[in-house]
Amino acid sequence: MSAASFLVVNARLIDPGSGLDRPGALWVRDGVIAALGEVPAVAAAAPARVIDARGRALLPGLVDLGFGLPADAADARAHLAAAARGGVTAVVSPDPMRVAARGLPRIHAPPAGVAWLRPHDPAFGAGVVAAGAYATRLGLAGLPEAAEVAAVQRVIAAVRTGREPHHLARLSTAAALAQVRQARAEGLPLSCDIGINHLHLTELDIGFYDAHCHLRPPLRTQRDRMALAQGLADGTIAALVSDHTVLGPDDKLAPFAETVPGAAGAGLLFSLAYKWARDSGLPLSRALACVTSGPAALAGLAGGRLAVGAPADLCLADLDDDWLAPPAAPGAGIAATPFAGMMQPGRVCATWVGGHPAWETSF
Template identity: 30%
Template sequence: MSSLLLRNGHIIDPANGCDEIADLRIEDGRIAAIGQGLSNDGAVQELDVGGLVVCPGLIDMHVHLREPGQEWKEDIESASRAAVAGGVTRMCCMPNTQPTLDHAGVVTQVIMRARQVGLCEVHPIGAVSRCLAGRELTEMRELARAGAVAFSDDGMPVWHAGVMRKALEYASSFGFLVIQHAEDKQLTDGGCINEGWMSTQLGVEGMPAEGEDAMIARDIMLTRRTGGRYHVAHISTRGAVALVREAQREGLQVTAEAAPHHFALTEEEVMAYNADAKMSPPLRTEADRQAVVEGLRDGTISVIATDHAPHHIDDKRCGLSCAAFGIVGLETMLPVSLQLVRDGVLSMSELIAKMSLNPARLLGLDGGTLSIGAPADVCIFDATERWVLDREALFSKSKNTPWHGREMSGRVCYTLKQGRLVYQRGKILD
């Protein structure tokens, strides 16, 4: 295994309260030492990272890999390349593949395929219900034994209250999280963007905020009843943030993640019928966006996750109403999120925690830290470098991003997976 000495980086490791200019030595794929002026006997390769931030490899707990079943949109290899280009060294994949991740065999297959690719570790999220149909629970323990780290029907909500109650009960009996795509389809069916001024202007069906809020309110009651662990995926409304905050004050095990697009953009993006700004939940109003930002600031929202949802151009260029929901996000998470630091919402250490340490803790993953002895999964980035996003340069197979042609600030320079350099400024090293 390789050894490597990173010189003069700005090391930020929230788990250990580390925020200093120092050297970092990696041996046998693990963090071996952090300190000023570490010695090098001449045997170790050195990398000058002066002026760059050195932090734990990012962990994205909400990714749609599309493999198995829709490999023309994305596969485990292309997603892994996109991940490390975005500084992500672990990602959790959602179960809405074809077949769905509702059997141990499929879960094992995904993990093995990701290991074969060898760039980014994949931790599957097992399905709550068979075929995500929301009626019959999966064999959760078997999925967990095969390597699933949490449960969700994401892509679909767990719409059936009785199934959600049982899922919270069973999953919590072995300490697992249930992740909800909160959407009451009876309120949102047929909708394609946020319901309000914009949907009226464009003359398209809207999805009201209440579709999200109502389901979260129901689920919080079920969490109270069951003592389960409940996590809101891609939170997007003012009401939802308030509900989660209140549940946490009460001491319930309720957590939430926000996707960069929900704190960076608003429904204004769809003004020109832009299908690359169509996602579920939809971009909301400025008041909702500000509520999500406030939730990130005060800690109500502990995780930033992408909801990376690749779609072929044919699924997007068919009019706003019938275009598929979702955008790619692995390669833009870090630069878009850095705006929170520039705006004084979060410190750099708080931001990094939401993209590494916090998801690791929530899911019980062995990562998200630069502690001595930890796997040397490292993201090294320039926090201020300006560049223009070209969707054709994305490593993802799909190019559905609303940030095409926009200036980004902050760029991943190197990504290390277990001490091995796997990404370096625009190049995958495999």
């Protein structure tokens, strides 16, 4: 058998698309899921590699709708390899490129026929933190929520007129989310996503001018964060993304307002999605749809599901094992994240893309 053929036994199979969550086995043959559930006799007899999952979770590979890529192909491979360590098997990037490397997450452009936008009205200025009392206390220029709300209002008006699908990337405010919820209730073809940073952090995490928390859009209030979490839980928000930003070694080595906005998110998507899923109390098979079946459907991809005939884009994770995100250091670049040095729940043990290993650790 080829390297893209193997059998996983004693796994906890989780498929958010179908609601599946039960023990079982999964057979990969020539890069495609050939069977799942009970071990088929032909798979048991075949001389394929057998992987004992020992009760770990086997789920579809994650689909990241917000992943920035560097222009250099060699650098892009390093960023994609980091994404694979977080269970990602496909990324959507506004600047897709060809990277010839088997076993790395696949790169896709935003789907044709869908306007893919980041809502921001520049008329409201270029603040570096959320406008309000905390911005005043820090002495930093604030960006009001109206910058996002006004942009979303215009998008909804355009969708209502033309009925063409639009996707709003990286919402950050409760007010804008309420507009999206109402538009979707009217049946308008509108979807949205949020980033891992805005799901877990608020403006208070900036602390003493932590440049890793200089993001675009800026971190907002606890009220906004809680509204985003609720929107993810009720399905108003279709996808959770890493919002991985390509940063140079010196991009965070300046006074807060002069640093480059953004944060690295490669390698963190599964753990931070799992943390939210666990905290939300939702069934895991439902909660993880925001990083698997949901974004795959939005992007028109064949992955994001455990089903016979689907590509063997898979993530094997130990839900009981925590791991330490590498500590931040000057010139961290790909590791420049607000979560540096923090314990994260759920360790990805292996990631396969088309049945080929993109990341494997001892398990």
